[in-house]
Amino acid sequence: xxxxxxxxxxxxxxxxxxxxxxxxxxxxxxxxxxxxxxxxxxxxxxxxxxxxxxxxxxxxxxxxxxxxxxxxxxxxxxxxxxxxxxxxxxxxxxxxxxxxxxxxxxxxxxxxxxxxxxxxxxxxxxxxxxxxxxxxxxxxxxxxxxxxxxxxxxxxxxxxxxxxxxxxxxxxxxxxxxxxxxxxxxxxxxxxxxxxxxxxxxxxxxxxxxxxxxxxxxxxxxxxxxxxxxxxxxxxxxxxxxxxxxxxxxxxxxxxxxxxxxxxxxxxxxxxxxxxxxxxxxxxxxxxxxxxxxxxxxxxxxxxxxxxxxxxxxxxxxxxxxxxxxxxxxxxx
Numbered sequence: 001x002x003x004x005x006x007x008x009x010x011x012x013x014x015x016x017x018x019x020x021x022x023x024x025x026x027x028x029x030x031x032x033x034x035x036x037x038x039x040x041x042x043x044x045x046x047x048x049x050x051x052x053x054x055x056x057x058x059x060x061x062x063x064x065x066x067x068x069x070x071x072x073x074x075x076x077x078x079x080x081x082x083x084x085x086x087x088x089x090x091x092x093x094x095x096x097x098x099x100x101x102x103x104x105x106x107x108x109x110x111x112x113x114x115x116x117x118x119x120x121x122x123x124x125x126x127x128x129x130x131x132x133x134x135x136x137x138x139x140x141x142x143x144x145x146x147x148x149x150x151x152x153x154x155x156x157x158x159x160x161x162x163x164x165x166x167x168x169x170x171x172x173x174x175x176x177x178x179x180x181x182x183x184x185x186x187x188x189x190x191x192x193x194x195x196x197x198x199x200x201x202x203x204x205x206x207x208x209x210x211x212x213x214x215x216x217x218x219x220x221x222x223x224x225x226x227x228x229x230x231x232x233x234x235x236x237x238x239x240x241x242x243x244x245x246x247x248x249x250x251x252x253x254x255x256x257x258x259x260x261x262x263x264x265x266x267x268x269x270x271x272x273x274x275x276x277x278x279x280x281x282x283x284x285x286x287x288x289x290x291x292x293x294x295x296x297x298x299x300x301x302x303x304x305x306x307x308x309x310x311x312x313x314x315x316x317x318x319x320x321x322x323x324x325x326x327x328x329x330x331x332x333x
Contacts (some may be wrong), residue, residue: 022065024087025108028099032061033080033087042076046298083139094153103146107133110293123296133192133294148208152181155243159187160321162243162274168192171238171270175200177229178245182209185241186216200233229257233264240265243274243325247287249297252306258312262332271314273305273328302328 027033039048043058049059061078064070064075065136069087071079080088086095099105113124125133137143162184168174169192176185179199189197199209199222206224213222225234230253230329233240246254261271275298276284288299300308305328306316314330321327 019063020067021328023060024069025099025101025105026060026083027064027069028096029101029105030057030105031089031096033084033096034089036078036080036084037088041073041075041079043078046078051323094150094204097146097150100146103143104150106143107294108290111289114289114293117292117296119136121296124293125295146205148181148205152183155183156324158243158325159184159272161321161325162327163187165320165322165325165327166272166329168195171195173197173237174239174241175234175237175264176241176243177233177257178207179209180206182212182224184243185209185222186212186218189218189221190216195221198234198237199224200227200229202226202228229260231260233260235264235266237264237269239270239272241272241274244276246273246305246308247275247291247297247299248295250295251298254297255308255311258282258309258314258330262313265332267332269329269332271332273309273330274322274325275300275305275328276324277301277305277326277328287326302326 002066030046030052032046032050035046035049040049044054046052046061047054047057061070064084065072065078065166068081071081071084073079085091087099089096089250097104099111103253107125110123110125110128110295113127116122116127117124123132125136129136131139135242137147155298168188172194174185174188175198177200179201182199185197185199189195192322197218199206201224203226206226209222209224210219212299213219214245227233229242229245242257242261246257249257258271258273265271276287291297291299302319303315309316309328314332316328317331318329319326320329
């Protein structure tokens with residue numbers, strides 16, 4: 001690059017260029033790594049397998065091969081490399097599904113409207129797609145299914161830390177607010193045989209949670225209540241969980257959710273906020289920008305969650321480390 005004496009301009013160009021991230025996401029969406037793993041090596045074979053234009057796909061493959069994502073064999077066919085292995089569907093990292101533009105990867109494309117978010121503080125997603133994220137998600141069964149699958153996998157990875165991070169056996173009844181497919185609550189109940197639990201979530205998620213409980217043999221100790229966390233919640237439980245819920249919402253909405261939990265918990269009740277905050281104040285800057293773009297929401301540290309809780313009539317009493325998550329224990333007055 002002309003005039004780039006120390007290479008910093010080239011470094012910045014490599015960071016800012018959109019070609020490589022989009023090329024990788026297109027490869028993931030077209031499942032190119034899986035097709036190669038199945039024995040398709042040429043651009044023509046790959047294009048036929050994924051319904052693409054042969055010339056355009058060949059240009060994509062050459063671009064990615066130059067960058068080490070794919071390799072080539074002696075016959076000129078394409079091969080997998082350590083960089084492309086995580087793009088296979090069965091790779092334990094699960095990256096392909098996150099990059100899939102036809103699935104969960106579509107939300108990431110709202111980053112092209114980041115300037116709008118920075119100028120206004122508003123979400124970028126509605127500017128790109130014409131409606132808020134949650135409305136767009138629920139309108140697409142394919143993307144809803146992808147969302148639930150990936151969320152379930154994330155919960156499964158976090159569950160051991162959450163189960164070990166608090167003395168759940170000291171409680172009698174736990175309500176998982178926005179508990180999705182019930183995976184987290186099922187893990188907690190399985191480890192604590194005397195505990196009872198309820199998932200509150202939208203009807204489709206509640207139906208899935210009921211099946212989760214039945215499959216785990218927990219339907220005698222667990223139930224579901226269809227509903228929204230913006231509406232009144234079932235009362236009388238010993239604790240109300242909010243696992244990875246509040247980072248999806250702006251301060252006003254997050255406070256409203258906490259207030260609903262506080263109302264249901266009653267005097268002296270517990271609300272447990274489970275979020276990815278490391279040991280306390282370590283916010284994830286990449287996820288923070290993602291929350292801004294998708295929902296005009298944010299990642300928060302303990303102090304920020306405490307301030308929201310106080311606005312909702314709650315006070316922080318403890319912070320429990322729980323693997324990659326932390327459990328912020330709140331109490332009503």
